[in-house]
Amino acid sequence: MVTVKSMSPISWSAALLAAMAFSSPAVAAERKPREVVEVTVAAVIGVLGNDALSKAEKRAGIEKIAYARFDFRTFTRLVTAKYWKRFSTEQKKAFFAEFKVFLAQEYGTRLDDYENQSVEVLDERVEPRGDVTVRTRIVGGDFDDASVDYRMRKKDDDWFVIDVVIEGVSLVSNWRDQFREVLRGKNGVEDLLAQLRTKNKNREEGRGPPASGPPAREGRPASKS
Amino acid sequence: MQLPGRILRGATALIASTLLFCASAGVARAEEGSSVYDPWEPMNRGIFAVNEFADRYFIQYLAMGYDALLPDPLESGIRNVFENGRLPITFTNNLLQLKILGAVEEIIRFGLNTTVGIGGLFDAAADAGLPSNNEDFGQTLGTWGVPPGPFLMLPALGPSNIRDGLGLATDTATLAYSFFLPFWVNAALTGGNLIGTRSLAIEVIRENRESAFDLYLFTRNAYMANRASRVHDEDQSDAPAETDEDLYYFDDEEDQEW
Numbered sequence: 042m043v044t045v046k047s048m049s050p051i052s053w054s055a056a057l058l059a060a061m062a063f064s065s066p067a068v069a070a071e072r073k074p075r076e077v078v079e080v081t082v083a084a085v086i087g088v089l090g091n092d093a094l095s096k097a098e099k100r101a102g103i104e105k106i107a108y109a110r111f112d113f114r115t116f117t118r119l120v121t122a123k124y125w126k127r128f129s130t131e132q133k134k135a136f137f138a139e140f141k142v143f144l145a146q147e148y149g150t151r152l153d154d155y156e157n158q159s160v161e162v163l164d165e166r167v168e169p170r171g172d173v174t175v176r177t178r179i180v181g182g183d184f185d186d187a188s189v190d191y192r193m194r195k196k197d198d199d200w201f202v203i204d205v206v207i208e209g210v211s212l213v214s215n216w217r218d219q220f221r222e223v224l225r226g227k228n229g230v231e232d233l234l235a236q237l238r239t240k241n242k243n244r245e246e247g248r249g250p251p252a253s254g255p256p257a258r259e260g261r262p263a264s265k266s
Numbered sequence: 267m268q269l270p271g272r273i274l275r276g277a278t279a280l281i282a283s284t285l286l287f288c289a290s291a292g293v294a295r296a297e298e299g300s301s302v303y304d305p306w307e308p309m310n311r312g313i314f315a316v317n318e319f320a321d322r323y324f325i326q327y328l329a330m331g332y333d334a335l336l337p338d339p340l341e342s343g344i345r346n347v348f349e350n351g352r353l354p355i356t357f358t359n360n361l362l363q364l365k366i367l368g369a370v371e372e373i374i375r376f377g378l379n380t381t382v383g384i385g386g387l388f389d390a391a392a393d394a395g396l397p398s399n400n401e402d403f404g405q406t407l408g409t410w411g412v413p414p415g416p417f418l419m420l421p422a423l424g425p426s427n428i429r430d431g432l433g434l435a436t437d438t439a440t441l442a443y444s445f446f447l448p449f450w451v452n453a454a455l456t457g458g459n460l461i462g463t464r465s466l467a468i469e470v471i472r473e474n475r476e477s478a479f480d481l482y483l484f485t486r487n488a489y490m491a492n493r494a495s496r497v498h499d500e501d502q503s504d505a506p507a508e509t510d511e512d513l514y515y516f517d518d519e520e521d522q523e524w
Contacts (some may be wrong), residue, residue, distance in 0.1 A: 088449035118516045126518070143477075150473050153483055183466055186397065188495075192514065203514065209495025210488045214513055217480040218301055218487050236479055244476065 045174065074173040074193040074200040075165045081191075081202075082160045082177060085152060100149040107145040110199035112194060113137065116144060119203065120216045125222040132230050139237040142148070146244055147212070148205065158182035160189075190221050267348065302417055302490045310419035314482050321471075329465040341462065343387040347460050349398065350379045355437045359401035362397075365411045368399035385442030403440075404433030408497030417486055421461075425489035473507060 072080075088094065114139050116127060117137050123159035128136060157182040165175045179187040192204040204213040223233045291324050304310065333341070353376040360368035375391040375398060383390035392398065407413070415428030426434065438444070446450050478484035 105487060119514060122516065125521075130524055135317050137524060147477055150477070168514075170515070177322075208492050209498075210491045211513070214301060214491065214510075215484060215487045216479075217513070222480050222483060233479075240477065240479075247476075 046263070071201070073165075074191075074195075075162065075175050077110070077200045078175040078177065079162045079251060081106060082162060086160060096153060100153050101148075103149040103152050104145040106145050107148045107202075108141075110202055111144065111148075112196055112203050113141045114143065115196075115201075115203045117119065118212065120220055121215045121224070122217055123254065124221065124223070124229065127224070128230050131232065135234055136230075136237070139234065139241060142241050143237055144212075146241070150208070150244075158184065168192070171199070174206075276442075289323060297334055302486055303415070304417040304486065306416060310500055311482050311487070312415060313421055314485070315457075317419070317422065320422075325336040325461070325464060326418070326468065326471070328461050329468060332461050333465040333468060341465065344458075344462055345466075346379070346383070346389050347386040347387070348455075348462070350376060350383070354440045354442060356399060357402070358440055359403055359406045359437075362403075362406045363401060365399065365401070368401070371396055371399055397465070402433055402495065403436040404430035405497050407433055408493070414490065414493065419486075427484055427490065428495070429495070430493060 050167045059181045065208055084106050085103055088099050088106070091099070092100075094102065114137070116208060117140055121128070121136070125133075139165055146171070150245070158179050161180055163176040164180055165172055165173050172192055176188045179185065179189065187208050189205075189208075190206040191202050192206065193200040194203045195201075206212070220233060223236065227231055273366065317359050334345075353372060357372045357376075360366075360372055366413050373398055378391040378396070379386045379389060382388075389398075414430065418426045418428060418431055420426050420431065423434070443495060444455075447455075473482060
């Protein structure tokens with residue numbers, strides 16, 4: 042049985058509330074980053090703990106949560122860093138669309154390993170220039186005591202995830218270093234786009250169609266590869 | 267017993283030599299933009315390629331076989347026994363980091379797990395609310411300000427760095443009982459432990475291979491970041507994080523035409 046343990050109690054109704062809150066900014070406006078993470082984590086656990094769902098459905102469920110709570114535009118800028126200037130407008134749009142899919146799938150794939158465990162939301166730390174890092178901890182299972190920190194940034198009166206730091210390893214930092222390696226090549230931007238498309242495609246094929254259907258992918262360019 | 271004295275003297279010598287080494291190596295700064303100092307990248311990539319090859323075609327199947335053959339409770343039991351056997355390491359390093367409470371807790375954990383936990387098969391102490399305070403000598407050196415130094419990919423053992431490599435050697439030497447066991451027993455124990463550890467990561471490593479754009483960089487950066495956070499001890503939330511704040515900002519925020 043999966044439960045959410047936390048210093049301030051969250052109940053299963055929080056998972057329900059999560060679904061509502063995602064679509065109602067009025068509720069979101071007054072929430073603190075910590076509460077946003079609590080609700081998000083509760084929703085994730087709700088999906089992972091639902092034994093009626095297949096693995097693919099769980100992934101799709103987690104991806105949906107990521108689509109609602111991640112600030113993909115900021116993620117995009119952070120992982121491309123100074124190389125963003127080399128992208129044409131078309132390439133920017135293409136990268137954004139592909140990376141969004143990649144990131145959501147990555148989050149889903151990583152988290153679906155966390156079975157039979159609970160998550161404790163520990164505390165929050167205010168970073169320089171206003172971001173807030175909310176620290177959480179996995180309890181139980183093979184990954185007992187693993188730390189998962191969410192770096193949150195305020196946008197339109199609500200808080201969104203701009204990095205996930207798993208056991209001290211920042212997704213943003215790790216991708217940025219890998220992307221840099223590709224981007225500084227001669228045909229860097231196109232190469233990176235091609236690799237990203239291939240990865241998304243391979244993942245999709247490896248999984249089969251999720252029963253609940255993937256979220257809409259606006260602006261996704263037709264890939265030739 | 268002169269063993270502790272020997273370890274301490276050895277540790278001091280190690281610290282001194284590490285400091286010297288890092289001081290001379292630290293002059294050359296990390297390659298532009300990269301977050302990790304890796305002057306031996308070509309060699310490291312070579313070793314990594316060999317490790318990967320061995321793992322893809324052999325070791326991962328051993329791990330899968332191990333995972334398939336043994337029931338989960340037995341696997342975790344074996345892990346617990348190894349963990350329990352690390353008492354000399356965890357105790358010494360808690361002590362060396364002046365974590366007296368941690369050192370005492372490790373002793374109590376060892377006592378509980380060896381008796382109630384039937385020779386360490388069960389982590390009875392954790393169930394009783396006393397989780398492990400895992401520390402190793404690499405972390406101890408880090409706590410005392412020794413920088414990680416150049417990244418180092420070890421054959422078979424995987425990612426490391428100068429500091430943690432020396433730490434690993436020291437920790438291994440701390441397991442005094444290994445001196446009294448014949449070589450093949452030690453080899454079997456180490457091998458068994460490695461396979462058991464590898465079997466935990468079957469899914470994770472498969473996913474890493476799937477998602478990484480450059481698996482070497484991914485592994486290297488993840489290792490270094492993870493170790494930095496362990497040295498920093500993430501449970502002290504009020505301590506300033508070691509994160510590079512530049513990571514989270516970008517110029518030209520007006521650029522929204524995409």
